[in-house]
Amino acid sequence: MNPTVVFSPHLDDAAFSASVPLTQPGTQVVTVFAGSPPKSITLTHYDRITGARSSHERYRERIAEDDRAMDVFGCAQVRCDELDDQYRDGPIDQERLFDRLEPFLKTAGEIWIPAAIGNHPDHVTVRDTLLDGLERRRSAAGAPTGSGADLRLYADLPYSIKYGWPSWVTGAEPRPYLDIDYWLADQMTRNGLDPARLTREVRRLSADARARKDRAVREYRTQLPGLGLDPAHTSRWDEFVGYEVFWRYDR
Numbered sequence: 682m683n684p685t686v687v688f689s690p691h692l693d694d695a696a697f698s699a700s701v702p703l704t705q706p707g708t709q710v711v712t713v714f715a716g717s718p719p720k721s722i723t724l725t726h727y728d729r730i731t732g733a734r735s736s737h738e739r740y741r742e743r744i745a746e747d748d749r750a751m752d753v754f755g756c757a758q759v760r761c762d763e764l765d766d767q768y769r770d771g772p773i774d775q776e777r778l779f780d781r782l783e784p785f786l787k788t789a790g791e792i793w794i795p796a797a798i799g800n801h802p803d804h805v806t807v808r809d810t811l812l813d814g815l816e817r818r819r820s821a822a823g824a825p826t827g828s829g830a831d832l833r834l835y836a837d838l839p840y841s842i843k844y845g846w847p848s849w850v851t852g853a854e855p856r857p858y859l860d861i862d863y864w865l866a867d868q869m870t871r872n873g874l875d876p877a878r879l880t881r882e883v884r885r886l887s888a889d890a891r892a893r894k895d896r897a898v899r900e901y902r903t904q905l906p907g908l909g910l911d912p913a914h915t916s917r918w919d920e921f922v923g924y925e926v927f928w929r930y931d932r
């Protein structure tokens with residue numbers, strides 16, 4: 682069976698947002714921006730906000746957190762040494778990045794990509810690099826890379842629950858004076874995604890899947906408070922660990 686490949690911009694995104702495919706046998710996580718901060722960096726603004734004393738020390742902690750979380754899912758992973766937005770000076774050359782990621786696409790049966798809801802620059806880069814690169818290969822002569830694979834965009838968490846999930850996810854009554862459905866659709870289309878190519882899928886995690894995700898995501902303890910995630914805040918935590926949303930992308 683061809684493997685499922687989940688592209689994770691950072692060390693926590695696959696576990697946070699796409700735990701469903703991580704539990705399938707043979708899934709591989711490819712974490713793109715997992716490079717060690719350069720020597721010239723001592724402590725970045727973001728690492729400082731999350732209470733770090735040194736970006737290098739924080740990086741080592743985050744790698745260890747990610748190892749433990751991936752062990753919970755039991756899936757294989759590869760880390761690329763691209764520099765996270767907070768550790769680099771400028772934008773990424775997307776054609777160069779696609780060349781680097783392309784080998785992971787060749788035998789993939791399913792490809793999972795962040796939808797980049799919330800517009801984090803690293804999430805946008807991973808999405809656009811892969812969608813644009815796959816499109817370029819498709820229009821070029823010869824056998825297109827990853828052409829047989831199902832492509833899915835996953836809703837980035839916790840950014841996607843800025844206002845909570847819409848009622849079509851949870852079944853709860855819509856709240857007055859808040860149109861979450863509009864906000865989420867706007868997030869998807871404002872960066873050029875064509876709604877006609879997207880078919881949404883909602884997963885309410887089973888008790889087992891939810892317990893496993895809960896155990897895995899708690900490993901990212903240096904990141905949870907900075908992202909406004911706290912198991913004691915039960916309604917937001919339930920939205921985070923209880924549901925995932927994906928869009929099948931019609932190529």
Ligand SMILES: [Zn+2]
Nearest residue numbers: 690691694801
């Ligand atoms: Zn991220």
